[in-house]
Amino acid sequence: MSRKRRGIGRVTQATVAQLAGVSSMTVSRYFNQPERVNEEHRARIAAAVAQTGYVPNLAAGGLASARGRIVAMVVPNISGPIFAPTLQAFSAALEAEGYQVLLASSYFDEQKEEHAVRAFLGWAPAALVLTSRFHSAATESMLAAAQVPLVETWDYCPERAPVQVGFSHRAVGEQGAAYLHARGYRRATFVLNSATGDHSALERCEGFCQAFEALGGQAGRYVPGVELAPFDAGKAALLALMQASSPPQAVFFANDNLAAGGLLAAARAGISVPGQCAILGFGDYPFAQMLLPSLSSIRPPAQAIGEQAARWVLEEIAGRASGQPARLECEVVGRESA
Amino acid sequence: MSRKRRGIGRVTQATVAQLAGVSSMTVSRYFNQPERVNEEHRARIAAAVAQTGYVPNLAAGGLASARGRIVAMVVPNISGPIFAPTLQAFSAALEAEGYQVLLASSYFDEQKEEHAVRAFLGWAPAALVLTSRFHSAATESMLAAAQVPLVETWDYCPERAPVQVGFSHRAVGEQGAAYLHARGYRRATFVLNSATGDHSALERCEGFCQAFEALGGQAGRYVPGVELAPFDAGKAALLALMQASSPPQAVFFANDNLAAGGLLAAARAGISVPGQCAILGFGDYPFAQMLLPSLSSIRPPAQAIGEQAARWVLEEIAGRASGQPARLECEVVGRESA
């Protein structure tokens, strides 16, 4: 590609305007407020557009209007099953309004999140959506300097300044405790995520342990080795726990990947689930219903979070900032494993 | 004369330049070619940047340099397990070079793909990456008009003009046929995807049927109802097939979601797998190893596709276009189910 001179041969608004015999402003209006353009001109412009294959340059438009049609979002894992419904709902709502959604994964790493936020800020986004309320100091100060509307999702902490759209992870732990206690289990262990940096899992754990003991149960926690993939970590955890002198009657895993590992390890080891050991997960991943026994799990309001966040962003952009935090609820999905 | 300026109060290159006592060009160089800036100036600029929290506006930069640092990619499903490794590898490679990756899902719908491509073209991307070689006529003509480097992934068809990075779906069908035949199965059925528009699944099916019969086997095909989710479609398909007068000895599902449904339906119905019916999937989704019996599947080179595509894009941008298509191979992962 030898593009010595800039913008040579490129089809621009001016090209179309000339072909249609109007000024470039009319072409601009044709795209942004068609009803304000004479019908005959509209037809001529449409023809010129079709003939040239002209596509408006959004970067230039955003620059000129100081209203970039970009919204950026950072999630722990774009491809993971948990955030999928959030992403879909959020993207769908914003793309319908003509916004482009910029996505990045943080992999539960504050450095990666910081990097993504810095890159995003360069695009002068109309809004920024983060996951959880834990960020590096540098991220916080960048966000403070940039005057960009910000939402934090998958968490709920009304004291914080950025608007929150999510749920309380402590409450999830408490829900799990209540559920397991109600099913008759009195000795239970919470297995944390092997991915360090998942602060939310720690909160679920604390909520669980506290609530379970308050109910008169005996709660423990297990920390897998960080070098293991979640599925393998879950396997190892379950086997280690069941070999103890006084094994738990129920295990609450920080997510469904871990839980699936536990489930399979139990099956292979001849440990009956839920007879000898009940298993509860978190996330309600699509495969939870595919397992045998099917996996009981706690389902986060993933789609609702995406919808609410999108609504908030659009309101904020439109100027009518009804910036109220939204507290949503998780739901225990009881299946066979617990 | 109008004092109502548009970007008032915004921190720009000029703000930093003034603070550092240099011209804005020097600030520009500070970011793009730091080694060409006097060390003392560098320090002063760094201080000014830190003080103001300045972040260069990438849209403006791209506009001015006619070298937008954006690359766009359309996949059938951002959040699905299949394309995850491709996405990750691709994004990682390009973000390392300072590019932003714009993502969209087509959900196997050519209209949605067309919409995404149109939106992307507006950002004047440095390159465009699509999945499969099937696009709407309008998409094709837009792509022809826009002079944007284009790669097609997850397919391989060297006759086509856009560079291909992927594998032959026919060959996957043939691999499945050879595998099942070698394991002794002589009557087998291919179950198509319930999502219409998945042309690749159809190609796998055709490759399978042809090869399986060439080997002396008896091949059939089953088309699930479009209204069913993949998992449920898989369940229904297996039950329907096994109720036939002469049920298949093996079933090859178009993807692992369908296969998981088949596996579970068999278990619930007391049909032994692989004893009464072997099950083979495609995609090697992460949960394949979590199922009981574990799911045999064909693993696509998802990560390699992402890496190759990224390499090609970077070469193309750099000008040294070694635009060779890359044919990669899938691998049969034999587990318990077949």
Place this chain on the structure above:
DNA sequence: TTGTAGGCGTTATCAT
């Protein structure tokens, strides 16, 4: 090594 002039493709603003 640094600065000046001008333009990238679009839209806000004001005038007709």
Place this chain on the structure above:
DNA sequence: ATGATAACGCCTACAA
């Protein structure tokens, strides 16, 4: 309803 003009924030080209 339409057009002329001046930004938007940055970078290429060239001059100093």
